[in-house]
Amino acid sequence: MSYIELKGISYKYPVGDEKVLKDISLSLEKGKVYALIGANGAGKTTICNLIRGFIPHFFKGDLDGEMLIEGRDIREWEMGDLAQKMGYIFQNPFTQISGTKDTVFEEIAFGLENLRVEVPVIKERVAEIIKLFGLESLQEKNPQQLSGGQRQRVSLASIMVMDPEILIIDEPTSQLDPQATEEVFKIINIMKQRGKTIILVEHKIELIAEYADRVILVEDGKVAMKGKTKDILSDIKAMDHGILLPQYALLGYEMQKNDRLHEIPVTESEAIGVFTKWMAGKEN
Template structure:
């Protein structure tokens, strides 16, 4: 599972209004990893995600999927969009069908002509995402958490290799955020690459294998969470706060090495005990 699933070489994107959304972006997305894209509002995260799915075409630069250049002919785009699934921030922008069952079938119908195959995949997806009770309901009558699950199910049903999620936990409470990330983790466990854009630094720190930090259409740094989040000045430059565990660790132990940052509260407690015991002795 080595190598990069997508590479961006010097990608620039300018909106028709003249606004520069991305400016000379070079980025490599490693296959099979959990990647978090961070940046303040207007950093170009959503534009980048739309470029990955081939919805937008770069003004300058190249995108490569598994080493092959993106091509924007209808047939090539269809092939690309099958492999790169895109989950939108606002579920209402994605839901089109009158029932959950039909919503999940929408992408599959565009992909396959065999109705029996589509039906079996829809059933499988409904089972995997525990949507049995709401399968005949209108997506607009669902709660935000259920809507997000339906959107995810409709994309996962198409079996993409890379799942791109624009703020998957937006509008969700803690419980539904946990459910959503559990699903994402499960998918990553099956070998899929997951890329999310988020403002939740604590979640990104605990969850991601790779963190990409953006500012005003440019990539500031790409690396492991410990490496990225330990760089306080860069975080400030991007207009993002450090995760609470990193901030607390740096405040308590200024000389702490970035590899020693605790990943969760239990590790933090353990570290705190160790240091306290060492101080006493």
């Protein structure tokens, strides 16, 4: 039994005639990082909404096929159980702060209060997450006064404190500068190390090469390619689906034209390995 499984999923919003998802089948394993890539409007966010159960619990429309979490159909899950099972981070840093709390500490505690966790336990868990994410300097600040990047880290902490098994992260850095992006990905990496299953929508392909285990390429509501990150991001065919490969891979292909590389690298460390080997071959 797969951890998360989509079987022949098709979906249409209540208005408009076109299906946004067309016969999608996916099987996701526990503890892996999955990156959803593809052009805007391809259906990535819709897939996220579906896995989290916002479709069909929150969005109406026509849903065909089976969407199973731990073998149980999404329609049978209670919203409360889904909230604990799966965390969801949205792209806009400004809509995720509850707007009802005076301090970052209280903001992070909000989800646990809603789950009726006892107060001493909440305080302990919030303090723990603040330490883990390095948010000590922000904890007494008003969430309204934080920068976009700080808010996004607080949002991640606010979700992670609820200790979900699955984490859905929809373009967390699209509105952030490079430094804030790096901070957010440090946190995502901590989550990966903790064995969380992560579904990540992200356009920065270098970051995907670095952090994802599997890549799912979505195009026009269908799965165009899927597989190991290395295999997909070094496959020139991905370019046909509107994906720009990592620079190292592009460089690799450029070099392939004249010389033989033993493989196409996708991350920095792979590139160093491949090119060092290539140079050594040249010298011999």
